[in-house]
Amino acid sequence: MTDTIDTTHPIEAADASEPTVPRVPPRPTDEWTDDVDEAFSVLRAHAPGGAPADGPVxxxxxxxxxxxxxxxxxxRGWMPFSNHLRKSTLSDRQREIAILRTTWLGYGEYEWAQHVWMSTASGALTEAEVAALSEGPDAAGWSPEDAVLVRSIDEMVTGDRLISEQTWAGIAAQLDRQQLIDFVFTIGTYDMHCIAFRNLGLELEDGMVGFPPGHRAPKDAS
Structure with missing residues (x-):
């Protein structure tokens, strides 16, 4: 006997507002095990100065x-790839454009806040350029080369999620094949971050400046 679907009582859409508390809270550092410390060693090895030779972690x-x-x-599986994206064939400026526009569109507030600070502190982007990334490819001040980079991000993460042939020609004129691969995977990775961390309930830390009040996911705009 096969199961049948009851169509007389359709399932109603659930409230899609953002979690008000972390669904997976950060693990307190005093509860980390040696296994966790060892797993994070790849991250410490890529920090300025490398991993300390001795002393407490x-x-x-x-x-x-x-x-x-x-x-x-x-x-262990994630960090090597994440470290590659941080030091890929893209320039710091290209990488931060990709990350900030993607996280703005995907409502990834934590990554947006983190990379606004990182990109402006390092000089990769100006505050005016960060503001333009909240507007999109038609914002005033973009060069044609920058505008097509931003447009490719919009096309990849919205609508049919496919960069058009015209836009692809525009980014291929300024990025080589390795850079194109890194660019697309950077966008895709941070789009995934938006999905994952919104669902896990990742919260901003004290001092982080998040989205302006009006920028919320459509179902969370009330």
Missing amino acids: QRPKANILGIYAWHPDFI
Whole structure:
């Protein structure tokens, strides 16, 4: 006997507002195990100056890493790829454009806040350019080359999620094949971050400046 679907009582759409508390809270650093510390060693090795030769391990307190800390095997699988994206063939400016526009469109507030600070502190982007990334490819001040980069991000993460042939020709004129691969995977990775961390309930840390009040996901705009 096969199951049948009851169409007389359709399932109603659930409230899609943002979680008000973390669904997976950061793991307190005093609860980290040696396994977690070892898994994070790849992250420390890529920090300025590399990993310390001896002495106690300094455990980062970032909320995002606190979520990872529940899953050492995930850390081991994820961090090498994440470190590649941080030091890929893209320039710092190209990478930050990709990350900021993607996280703006995907409502990834934590990554947006983190990379606004990182990109302006490092000089990769100006505050005016960050503001333009909240407007999109038609914002005043973009060069044609920058505008097509931003447009490609919009096309990849909205609508049919496919960069048009015309836009692809525009980014291929300024990026080589390795850069194109890194660019597309950077956009895709941070789009995934938006989905994952919104669902896990990743919260901003004290001092982080998030989205302006009016920028909320459509079903969370009330």
